[in-house]
Amino acid sequence: MLHERLISKIFLETSVLSKEDVGITVSKEEDFSEWYTQVVLKAKLADYAPVKGLIVLRPDGYSIWESLRNTFDKKFSKSGIRNGFLPVLIPESLLGKEQKHFAGFNPEVFWVTHSGENEIGDRLALRPTSETLAYTLYSKWIQSWRDLPLKINFWNTALRAEIKATKPFLRTSEFLWQEGHTVHATKEEAEEEVMKILEIYKTTVEEELAIPVVTGKKSEKEKFVGAVYTTTMESIMPDGKALQMGTSHFLGQNFSIPFEVKFADKDNIEHFAWQTSWGVSWRLIGAMIMMHGDEKGLVLPPKVAPIQIVIVPIYKSDEIRQKILQKACEIKNTLEAADLRVHIDDRIGLTPGYKFNDWELKGIPVRMEIGPKDLEKNSIVVVKRHNKEKTSMSITDVTTISQVLNNIQKEMLDKAKEQSVKSTAEVLEYSDFKARIGNGGFFKAFWCGKQECEEKVKEDTSADIRVIPFESEEDNSGRCIYCMEQSKAKPIFARGY
């Protein structure tokens, strides 16, 4: 024991210091921003890179991204979408082709001007998004109606130099994302694709990350500048700010004309094609952290947790340790055979209490404790991370934990939905809106459709039109929150990330 204590002391001194320094030291309610950063860093999801505004993903953070990627890949593949690879460098000369679209990115573009000692004639942009590059190629690849639809997705990073304050996952100068680019023979088919993708996004975010979203359209002012229209999914975070969770754009022929993406139809007449593009980024991980985390740290939805169940053996002597470890291994094997992700924490020299805190910080959905008394009773103690509920379970029934995990997933979504409903209000009077916007939340308000009113609201309140829900797209049953003219829609206003 002396030996183990010594180790423990060394470990605490050199590696993780005292408990106060390890855990989250601010409350989510009092200092949301600091709380968020502490969770990201202390749960070891990510760390800062040496270049300001860039982050590194540690394995626990990256595995959440891998899990999302796998889910999306399965759904994309079922929908006939395949993956490809595009280089990160785009020549400046190519960017001129659709200047309107690219102008928005100009202040954020990283420029490569030299290779080795040599200056490069045509400067190279680091990809802020790949429309121009992809469509240059698509115009070569597509010749006939037989080549359509062409549906390719790219898992890569985008680079946009952030001038504002950066925040891991939410705002960084390089971020992991996927960008899908599809080409269709008809307008109808392209518009259907836009909606199919948005549906894939919505179900994945709700089912995997347990975050409810509102889907609809962006206003003209807020849409992707290259798009005919932009559909979006938005969520309201616990601090009252809205977060854009993903967008799916109908590009119409805005790119196919300048890039000459055209095809000979069955009638042998050439037509310009119809296009879509769409993307989600690791921002989704940021949303998950904000939505579910608590004063003890991260809370992971079971579906994306790298470890779903951690088993902590509890013992005081080496002899018992062997017996308990043996049983823990048996349980692990049984659970792994049921396709669950399980870890036994047998680190020596650390107290059970220390381990409990550690796994709570990391947000592992279920902890199983097994000590000598449990062994006698052929049972284990089960502690759920999301609601701290502690129960006992017979080892014989241990595979029923799989149902427990499903329930946790459901309960987390239900709770987030409740919170989202609570954070959403209808407002009819502008004075009421202005009085309440400071508390945060989604505000449903009638709007006349004029950009002028939208801009005035933004000026007064810092709130944007986040999304015009599909069902409210033509709601003319009220009067514009700003000018009191007859409404044309009922969007959701909020201050956003």
Added chain:
Amino acid sequence: MLHERLISKIFLETSVLSKEDVGITVSKEEDFSEWYTQVVLKAKLADYAPVKGLIVLRPDGYSIWESLRNTFDKKFSKSGIRNGFLPVLIPESLLGKEQKHFAGFNPEVFWVTHSGENEIGDRLALRPTSETLAYTLYSKWIQSWRDLPLKINFWNTALRAEIKATKPFLRTSEFLWQEGHTVHATKEEAEEEVMKILEIYKTTVEEELAIPVVTGKKSEKEKFVGAVYTTTMESIMPDGKALQMGTSHFLGQNFSIPFEVKFADKDNIEHFAWQTSWGVSWRLIGAMIMMHGDEKGLVLPPKVAPIQIVIVPIYKSDEIRQKILQKACEIKNTLEAADLRVHIDDRIGLTPGYKFNDWELKGIPVRMEIGPKDLEKNSIVVVKRHNKEKTSMSITDVTTISQVLNNIQKEMLDKAKEQSVKSTAEVLEYSDFKARIGNGGFFKAFWCGKQECEEKVKEDTSADIRVIPFESEEDNSGRCIYCMEQSKAKPIFARGY
């Protein structure tokens, strides 16, 4: 029929032109380099990007990479390695820390000097490799023996501006790869890791891509400059040139000292850690193309083929078409239930002959033909891509195709092994060596161990020491091919890519 002919004509005119233009127009033997490029482009694996030296992967090319990635990920994961993410930008100031290692990359580095209109003070390098960045972070993450081993792999791209002639997959200025970086408490453990990885590389390349490799060490001259030693796997291509297929480096403490990657051991004394790094790139896809392709195009090993079996229905009237398609679908469902990747080519307006050529060009391992006569006999025609063998199979036994695919995989490896043996010679006399080196191939020759002799051989013959096979590392039973002094090893010399 008239209608279908018209479509066919349009398609041929607009999309793929005449048969001569579609297929490979040079022989592999006569113009290997042109043959290779044609296969890459015409089988639609990749295409050129607008920036010289960069390529784009089309879905058929990328899916081979995805297949390799999945296999490696499973093996890495079993071996306790997890994935992470590193940004592509590395500040110039950081690179100074291990100048010797970085100096080699200097002429190839792409430099970012501006973000938007603003000049960046500390220029940013696009990652040529991530040792400096990873180890800056590792030195923060590692404090105690408990944090070891730390084993992280990164799937990303590396950027090295190529001055020499570029070639898809073999030499490009940006390439997909994985880079693994591990840290260990002891030298022995780190050296074991180097060998474990090399073994994972070897078995994966042999089992998945059906390419035999020779493993061993690089000479001092050819090793990674930051390494204590470099282990490598090398293959001999059908044109007689050697290709480096992957390397696994023992870094010793060469990086841990300048980057201060150190840990407090159980004795509470600080030690510098021991490190490894290792990588394979999409060059493996290039090797696969060269090794197995033939005059008709690509030949894919079944394990990595995006489609393993293509079913071509043959019919002359619409009525029979329905019956045949129905049977084709049944077969497809049966095969997919057996986890095989199957596609039915029911493109209208294209002749079966056209389709056969198309799928042969794309290298799909097995073609199944089903026409009215086959339907009557309840059988299908099976044509194997790698040896063009044509047989008949009862539809009742169709799942036995899975064994056929296994045999194809094995036969492809056996054939490649045979070719590799034929391309390997032992030489004792320098005059003999010089006379034969022009024909290409691996040459096993004794060597005294002096860099001077290695350099003289290179000067005279353009051949390098590609690999010192592990079993020949201390072979002192002969005389140096160049200076005739007693040998210290028996490396393989060859001209390389």
